[in-house]
Amino acid sequence: MQHSEQKDLNRIDIFSYRFYLLDNQRLFFMNVLRFFLFATLLSLSACIDLYDKKYKYDTNLVFVEALLTNQDPFVVTIAQSRSIQLTEYQQPISRAVVELLIGDGSKITLTESTTKAGTYQAPATFRGKIGQSYRLRMRFSDNRIYESSLERLHASPSILKTYTTFNQKGIANNNGVQIASSMDVFIDTQDAESEQNFYQWRTYLYENQRVCASCANGQWNARNNECQFYRLDPPPLPPYINDYECDRRCWQVYTDERYNVFSDALTNGRPITRRLVKQVPFYEENLPGALLIIHQLSITSTMYRYFNIIKQQSETTGSLADVPPAPPVGNIRNINNSEEAVIGYFAAAGITKTTLWVERLSATGAKTTTMLGGRQRVVDSNDPFTSLPKGFKVTCGALKGQTPVAPEGWRF
Numbered sequence: 390m391q392h393s394e395q396k397d398l399n400r401i402d403i404f405s406y407r408f409y410l411l412d413n414q415r416l417f418f419m420n421v422l423r424f425f426l427f428a429t430l431l432s433l434s435a436c437i438d439l440y441d442k443k444y445k446y447d448t449n450l451v452f453v454e455a456l457l458t459n460q461d462p463f464v465v466t467i468a469q470s471r472s473i474q475l476t477e478y479q480q481p482i483s484r485a486v487v488e489l490l491i492g493d494g495s496k497i498t499l500t501e502s503t504t505k506a507g508t509y510q511a512p513a514t515f516r517g518k519i520g521q522s523y524r525l526r527m528r529f530s531d532n533r534i535y536e537s538s539l540e541r542l543h544a545s546p547s548i549l550k551t552y553t554t555f556n557q558k559g560i561a562n563n564n565g566v567q568i569a570s571s572m573d574v575f576i577d578t579q580d581a582e583s584e585q586n587f588y589q590w591r592t593y594l595y596e597n598q599r600v601c602a603s604c605a606n607g608q609w610n611a612r613n614n615e616c617q618f619y620r621l622d623p624p625p626l627p628p629y630i631n632d633y634e635c636d637r638r639c640w641q642v643y644t645d646e647r648y649n650v651f652s653d654a655l656t657n658g659r660p661i662t663r664r665l666v667k668q669v670p671f672y673e674e675n676l677p678g679a680l681l682i683i684h685q686l687s688i689t690s691t692m693y694r695y696f697n698i699i700k701q702q703s704e705t706t707g708s709l710a711d712v713p714p715a716p717p718v719g720n721i722r723n724i725n726n727s728e729e730a731v732i733g734y735f736a737a738a739g740i741t742k743t744t745l746w747v748e749r750l751s752a753t754g755a756k757t758t759t760m761l762g763g764r765q766r767v768v769d770s771n772d773p774f775t776s777l778p779k780g781f782k783v784t785c786g787a788l789k790g791q792t793p794v795a796p797e798g799w800r801f
Contacts (some may be wrong), residue, residue, distance in 0.1 A: 451535065452479060453721055453733035455525055458686070458740040459518065459542060463489065463511035465499060467527065470732055481507025484530045492522035492539075517737055519544045525721070525735040537735035538691060538720040543586065545687035545739035550577040553669075553745075555752035560668050569670040569759040572747050574681060575663045582658030587693035589738070590649040592667045593682040595796045597675050598641035600766055601783040602633045608775045609633050614787040619774050629772040639785035640792050640799075641761065648700040650693055669747045671758045680796050681745045686738040691720050695734060744798050 455465040465487055468479040487499040487509040499509035517523065525537040552575055559571035580586055602609050605628040607618035649666060666683055688696070723729040760766075769779065785793040 451482070451723075451729075451731045451733075453525075453527070453535070453731060453735065455537075455733075455735040457489070457517045457523055457540075457542065457735075457737045459516055459544075460740050460742070461516070462513060463497075463499070463515060463517070465509040465525065465527075465735075467507050467509065481505075482529060483507060485509070486528040488526045490524040490526055492541075517542045517739075519739055523735075523737050533726075534724050535721055535731060536724050537722075540689050540691070540720070540735060540737035542737040543687040543689070543739050544581075545588075545685050545741045546578050546581060548576050548578055548683065548685055548741055548743045551575070551683065551743060551745045553747060555754065556668065557754055557756070559757065560670055567757055569672075570752075570756040571668040571670050572749060572752065573665060574667040574669060574683075574745060574747065576666055576683065576685070576743075577660065577662045578664070578685065579660050580653045580656060580658055585657065585690070586653045587688050587690055588651045588653075588661075589686045589688050589693075589696060590651075590664070590666045591684040591686065592645055593684075594643040594667065594669060595640045595680040595682070595799065596643060596672060596761060597679075597801075598639045598761060598785075598791065599634055599674065600632045600762060601635040601639055601785055601791060602788060603762070603767075604631045604633075605629070607631070608772075608777050609781070609783055611783070611787075614784075621774070629770045629774070630767045631770055631772055631775060631777075632767045633781060633783040635785040635791075636782040637785050637793050638795070640794075640796060642790045642792065644790075648696045650688070650696045650700060652693060652697075669749075671749060671756050672761050673758045674761055676749050676758070677801050678746055678748045678750065680798050680800075681747050682796075683743050683745065685741045685743075687740075688736060688738045692734065692736045692738070695720070746798060746800060 450470045452468045452470045453465065455463075457463050467482040467485055467487070469482055470479050483501060483506045485501070487501075489497040489499065489511065491497065497511050497515055499511050502508040502510055519542055522539050522541045524539050527535045529535075553572045554575070556571045556573045558567060560568045562568055574592075576590070578588075602616070604616035604618070606621065606624050607616040608631060609615075610617040645667075651661070651664070653661075667681060669679060669681065672679075720734055721731045723731065785791055
């Protein structure tokens with residue numbers, strides 16, 4: 390059993406580490422966009438419901454992602470999610486006027502980042518306040534105006550305890566085949582008795598990473614930090630896999646594959662005990678241990694219904710990257726066009742954070758291990774088409790979910 394200390398981890402950008410994939414970045418990116426295209430279409434109503442409209446692939450949809458907490462800098466991401474036949478991609482939306490309307494009548498104007506188009510930042514010292522209500526408003530350069538529902542920021546109780554248990558059977562794939570044993574991480578917290586509460590848990594698992602990028606039938610392009618695929622007809626089968634080591638010590642941040650949300654409707658005011666927040670796999674490369682960051686958010690009923698529908702659908706289809714059977718409705722709308730679907734959400738949530746060192750070596754018994762990325766590293770693919778020298782290395786941080794900065798609390 391392990392105990393954790395509460396720590397302020399504001400330097401972690403919770404938007405930066407949502408999705409990643411080393412083996413096939415382009416395919417995964419398309420799947421993520423398909424998921425948001427079909428899974429998070431929003432409408433005029435602030436209530437969460439199933440959305441029954443049909444959309445063609447040839448369409449453009451606005452994508453918004455915004456989470457306001459009482460501890461973190463407030464950042465809004467806005468993009469145009471475009472789809473042409475079976476190809477999807479996102480284009481940042483620049484030169485928008487983005488405002489946070491506060492329940493006391495004041496407002497905060499966000500400024501677009503000079504280094505990342507479509508990313509809008511509140512003043513560095515601004516934080517949400519417990520008990521206050523907020524609404525997000527965006528005006529685009531073509532005068533389209535979008536607004537969110539009014540969201541109240543509720544306090545999150547403290548995480549009282551964290552502890553781990555060795556799970557020999559651990560993690561299985563969608564077919565029920567065991568992938569790896571795991572250290573299962575649980576938390577205890579105390580639910581507030583005064584009103585109905587809704588919670589979400591998010592985790593960020595730091596693992597030492599040796600391979601920073603992988604390309605199948607292609608090579609790494611350092612100018613734009615992506616794979617440059619060979620134009621070969623037909624493409625080689627099996628494909629040439631080129632794994633590129635990191636140019637320095639590097640950490641990969643693994644996020645949750647499913648939403649973890651909870652309503653206290655049946656447990657109001659009682660302790661929440663042994664809530665499973667993460668199954669940490671046994672990776673061959675990092676058997677001594679890994680660092681886990683846990684965020685506990687007190688979310689609104691609107692966002693609970695939104696996340697819970699996505700959670701239920703992803704559980705029936707496999708993961709967040711898979712297309713769900715029916716898309717939910719959320720809380721952002723075009724105020725002049727109620728028929729327009731908008732992807733994403735604005736959420737206000739109180740947050741508490743804690744860190745935990747997950748000690749793998751303390752577990753006793755037979756263990757099934759896996760590899761970071763799911764397979765052995767390819768040392769030399771004998772690729773005859775690459776122009777890169779053997780031993781070419783990729784800059785740590787070239788892909789989202791990587792950092793060369795050792796997380797506070799790392800032990801080896």
